[in-house]
Amino acid sequence: MPTGSCLCGGIQFRIDAVLAPIQICHCSQCRKAQGGPFATNTPVSEASFQLLAGAELLSSFESSPGKQRFFCRRCGSPIYSSKASLPGVLRIRAGLIDEPLSVAIEAHFQTGSKAGWWPITDGLPQFEVNRPPAAEPSS
Template sequence: MHTGSCLCGGIRFEIHQEIGPVQICHCIQCRKAQGSAFVTNTPVQEENLRFISGKDLLGAFESSPGNQRCFCKNCGSPIYSKTEKLPGVVRIRVGTLDNDVNTEPHAHFYVAHKANWFQITDNLPQFLEGYVPQGTNL
């Protein structure tokens, strides 16, 4: 089990599954939502996400048709996003997790849209746009 929370601690949650590979997204929407060069996500089955407190503090913004970004209405911390393209899956923001995870980044996505002031210096696979591995719903 993994635990996580927002910056103010109003939202607290548990994840009852292993944390999968970290996905690094460089799309413009993720950059704007994070205020950073990229976002780090990990896919989680929605049924394995349990809110301990603060579910009423969750706000949502539809950043594009079928895509929601969920955040704390109190402190603004992004918690997860979800898309109609992957029903039953949420993409937890890895930075909200309280404990260490036993996984590593998997790949960079949407690098065609990355910030020009940020250089990718690792050897992870890079995809110009999005990528969903074949045979998985994550």
């Protein structure tokens, strides 16, 4: 099962499920939260996410109504986000996973607000505004 940690190693977790394909989000909030052109997320069921260490370091910020972004209060690493409109689903930041990932990128989302300085050249599906209906992640 995949494991992961923040930059300082204070927050450590395990995912007790097969990872879903990576979703790249280009919205302006993800760019600001990540400090880069996009966020790389893999959705997992909340029941599959096991926090192994660092519960006291986990902080959150409500970036828009019903959306919480969780991060390490020591090093600032973004850990995951959750949305009230998708109960039971966490979007784990793929860059935190320790093991080599065997899943591929699924698509680019929110490309209508992507950074003008970052071209998308990979030929993957692009969704300009909203995501298509998401399937529930496997557990």
